[in-house]
Amino acid sequence: MSTQSSDVVLPASLLDTDLYKFTMQQAVLHHFPGVEGTYRFTHRDKDVFFTRECFERFERSASQFGKLQLKPEEREWLSKACPYLTPKYLDYLSSYRFKPEQLRLRFEPIPEDADKDARREPSTRGHIKIDAVGPWQETILWEVPLMACLSEIYFTTVDKDWSYDGQEEQAYEKAKTLLEAGCTFSEFGTRRRRSYHTQDLIMKAILRAQSDVPNAPGKVAGTSNMHFAMKYNVVPVGTIAHEWFMGVGALKGYEHANGMALKLWEEVYPNVLQIALTDTFSTEAFYKDFLADPHYARQWTGLRQDSGDPFVFAPRAKEIYQQLGVDHTSKTIIFSDALNVEKALRLKKQCDEIGFRCAFGIGTSLSNDFSRVSTGGKEKSRALNMVIKLSSVDGKPTVKISDDITKGVDGWQNTGDPTTVRLVKGIFGIPITDKDEVIH
Template identity: 85%
Template sequence: MAEQNNDLVLPASLLDTDLYKFTMQQAVLQHFPGVEGTYRFTHRDKDVFFTRACFDRFQRSVSQFSKLQLAPEERDWLAKTCSYLKPEYLEYLASYRFKPEQIRLRFDPLPEDAEKDARGDGAARGHIKIDAVGPWQETILWEVPLMACLSEIFFTTVDTDWNYDGQEEQAYEKAATLLQAGCSFSEFGTRRRRSYRTQDLIMKAILRAQEDNPDAPGKVSGTSNMHLAMKYGVTPMGTIAHEWFMGVGALRGYPHANATALRLWEEVYPNVLQIALTDTFSTEAFYKDFLSDPHFARQWTGLRQDSGDPFVYAPRAKEVYQQLGVDHTSKTIIFSDALTVEKALKLKQQCDELGFKCAFGIGTSLSNDFRKASSNGKEKSRALNMVIKLSSVDGKPTVKISDEITKNTGDPATVRHVKAIFGIPITEKDEVIH
């Protein structure tokens, strides 16, 4: 977030978001134009509180998002760099403006802080509610910049016990270690970055590490952030995301939602961007469709792991490919779930032993890995554990049934219904809306 005038925090540009938001927006425009789409914010750590001052600053910032628009040079860069974005889509994006009236914000003070909130000094603690409501093709772009904005405001308004000391050096060392170990990785940290400055520092550091290690077998593949990809001349990276499968399931039916989502995606991107995310309704449910139609295993270049035990993932994927008679050594697995350098190194070793190609999308561990300044580097400064997920399309609730139960989202009744369709055990946690 580059602009901070009069305490506002705004994206550096309309491109200051992740690639997958644009690729999915194009797919929504092609297949589901005009369908209503609602997104909802969840902060998973209930012992972390926002303040009224933080909320008010966030509200003021969001009200100014309508100022963002695609610059001519950005459109030219997109046309040159992302040939899969069609001219008619780029024309739509050039005319796109955020509509702050689509955002519904609410601050709920803690009961013990209600009187303090009434006094209006901004110090009252509480929870924030965020909904984005409007046409899916428009609301789809709110997720990433809203979270990046809120994180930066929180860490300059509520939690200020940190500083930038050592951030560039830390990122450089992480990148150098990954490169020397032969890991191909991308920077995926926009949504939960501590600040725009942090993500910018990280990009400079990891690219410097690559420049300083020209003979290392690893590679910095790029970044998910389109603005930084353009700024540093690197490849924008991203894959299909959960909300595509969630929306398709709600609109077209759940029994074969994975196959339907993949098929619709192929119609938009017939020969590119074909890394399949497997865990929207659980990876085993995904494999049922995968096994029933070998086309997907042959056509799609790989799979993305985003929840559950990552060390179970590759061995199971190998079994599935072998059942289908598909050479798994020609496929890539992208790991993107809460990665650290140590975890990536172990997963790389496992994939090497199994014969898979692999790559890594590393987010929070790069863009929000800080220590409390007051602890002299001994105590970790927690990142915000937040998501904004698609909650309904065309008035129908959407759900995500992850390989990790704490990542489940959606209306409990719909979660139970979809679990029954896929033969997934129902637990008491299904009664909780995440």
């Protein structure tokens, strides 16, 4: 993050976000221009609190996002690095400005600190509520830089029990291990990075590791962060996020939402960015549409695993491809859910045995893997466990039903309106549980 003062934290650039925000923005402009889209923030760990000081600093920072704009040299780089972004879209992006008035920011003190908050004490503990409301094509860009901003402010305002000591060396060793084991991986850490400086250190470290072991069987495929892709001359990587499937389901109907989402995406990107995310309404629901139209299994280059047991994913995907008569050894699986080095090495071994190509998108394990200084490094410094999800389009609630059946104690395998979750579960034959009553 670039800081205009010690108080305000802003992205380094309009490009300081992930590629899929731009590719999805272009797809939204193509298929759903003008449709209203609302995003909502959730912090999953209820035992972690923000402070009023943190919130007010975040509020001041968010109010300055409108200063960001695409620079001519950035547009020129985009046109070359991402030829699938059309000149018409790049014209739109050049004129794009964040509109802070689209944000609804609230601080809710915990009951124990209500008296302190009445006195507006900076140390008041509480929870932060964020909604972004406006045209989907505009609000879609808030998610990633807003979370990166909040994380950096939290770790310089509330939790300061950490340091940068050893971070670059730690990332270097992780990258070297992955490269020597034959893993292809990308840096996916923008949303929950500890700071801009951390992500910058990480990029330097993993690229240095690749340079130091030039004959290693693995490779650094790139980064999801467009600013760092440009800065370090590496490939920007990424395709689709859950919000695309969520929005299409709400707007076009859920019964064949996965197939429709792939169809509409392919109309915008007929020969590129064709890695299908499977778990928006559960992976088995995705496979129903996948099996119904073999075109997508043949045409699309692979699948992305982002929730559930990753070691179940490849064997099941092989079964699906075999049912369709498609050679699974020509396909790639991208793993991107809570990865660390050890898990990536095990998944690589499994995919090698099964015959899949595989690659890894590694986020928090690179960009927010810190220890507490006060414990001499013996205790981890927890990253913020947060998301910003699409909550409605055109006034219709959106939902996500992941493959994690025990992701937290409050039904976090589901996101969205409880009534709509139960409706969608009924459509796909997914058991309804008591946890479906407590969805946020």
